[in-house]
Amino acid sequence: MLDERQSKGRTHENLLKARLRQEIDGGIAASRDPVNASLPELAARLTTIYSPWYTRTCPECKDKFREDDRVRLCPMCEQAYHDDAQYSLQCWRTHFAAGHVCKRGGYDPIAEVPRPRCNYRWSGKFPDEAGRTSQKAQGSRRVERVTSQFLGGLATVWQPFGERTVREIKPGESIIGHKCPWCRFHIRAGDRVVKCPCGKCETYFHDDIFRHLTCWNDWNGTQGNNYCPTSGAEIARAPALVVAEEEYHGR
Numbered sequence: 686m687l688d689e690r691q692s693k694g695r696t697h698e699n700l701l702k703a704r705l706r707q708e709i710d711g712g713i714a715a716s717r718d719p720v721n722a723s724l725p726e727l728a729a730r731l732t733t734i735y736s737p738w739y740t741r742t743c744p745e746c747k748d749k750f751r752e753d754d755r756v757r758l759c760p761m762c763e764q765a766y767h768d769d770a771q772y773s774l775q776c777w778r779t780h781f782a783a784g785h786v787c788k789r790g791g792y793d794p795i796a797e798v799p800r801p802r803c804n805y806r807w808s809g810k811f812p813d814e815a816g817r818t819s820q821k822a823q824g825s826r827r828v829e830r831v832t833s834q835f836l837g838g839l840a841t842v843w844q845p846f847g848e849r850t851v852r853e854i855k856p857g858e859s860i861i862g863h864k865c866p867w868c869r870f871h872i873r874a875g876d877r878v879v880k881c882p883c884g885k886c887e888t889y890f891h892d893d894i895f896r897h898l899t900c901w902n903d904w905n906g907t908q909g910n911n912y913c914p915t916s917g918a919e920i921a922r923a924p925a926l927v928v929a930e931e932e933y934h935g936r
C-alpha cells in the first residue's frame with residue numbers, strides 16, 4: 686500500500702516538475718521571440734528561428750517546423766500546430782476535429798516520464814478570421830502572382846543550378862513525406878524541388894531560395910558532391926558551375 690502511494694506521489698511530483706519546466710522554458714523562449722509573444726491567443730504566428738517550437742515536431746504531420754511556417758498555439762500548453770495553406774498543412778483543424786483534446790497524455794517509455802495531458806478543446810473559431818477572409822484572400826492572390834512572375838524572372842537568371850529542372854510538388858504526390866537528404870526536413874506539397882539526376886533513385890532535394898532551403902545547390906553546387914546520397918551513383922556537377930570555377934581559377 687505504502688509503495689503504491691509513494692509511487693503515485695512521485696508521479697505527481699514528476700508531472701509538476703515537467704509543467705514548471707515547461708512554463709519556465711516558455712517564458713524564456715517568449716522573450717527571445719517577441720513578435721510572436723505579443724499576439725493574442727489562437728492568432729496565426731509565423732515561425733522564426735527564435736520561436737520556441739522551431740526545431741520541434743508538429744504532432745499531426747510529424748514534420749519539424751521550418752522558418753516561416755504558419756502555426757497556431759494551444760492556449761493552455763503552447764503546443765504548435767500547422768495552419769499553413771501554402772503547404773496544404775491543416776494540422777490544427779485536423780487535430781482538433783470532432784472535439785478532440787490537445788494531448789491525451791500517458792506514459793513516455795523512452796523518456797520514462799509521464800506525458801503531460803492537455804484538455805484544451807478548440808471552439809472552431811479563430812480571432813483573426815472573422816469577416817476578413819475575402820480581403821486576405823485577395824492579398825495572398827496578389828502576392829502569389831507577383832511571386833510567380835518573380836520566380837519566372839529568377840529562373841532565367843539563376844543559371845548555374847538552374848540546369849536542373851525545379852518543380853513544385855502538388856498535393857497528393859507520393860513523394861510527400863520523404864526526407865530531403867540534405868536538410869532532413871520532409872518534402873511537402875508546395876515545396877520546390879530538384880529530382881536527383883542519378884536515374885537510380887527517387888530522391889528529391891529542395892531548391893527553394895525563398896524558403897532558405899537550397900539543398901540541391903548546397904549538395905551538388907556549394908559542397909561539390911558529385912554522387913547521389915541514396916544510390917551512391919556518380920552525378921555530374923552542373924556544367925555552368927564547372928565553367929565558372931575554371932574561370933575563377935584562371936584555367
Ligand SMILES: [Zn+2]
Pocket residue numbers: 743744745746747748766767774776
Ligand atoms: Zn503539421
Ligand SMILES: [Zn+2]
Pocket residue numbers: 759760761762763764787788803804805
Ligand atoms: Zn495543449
Ligand SMILES: [Zn+2]
Pocket residue numbers: 865866867868869870890891898900
Ligand atoms: Zn532539403
Ligand SMILES: [Zn+2]
Pocket residue numbers: 881882883884885886887888913914915916
Ligand atoms: Zn539518386
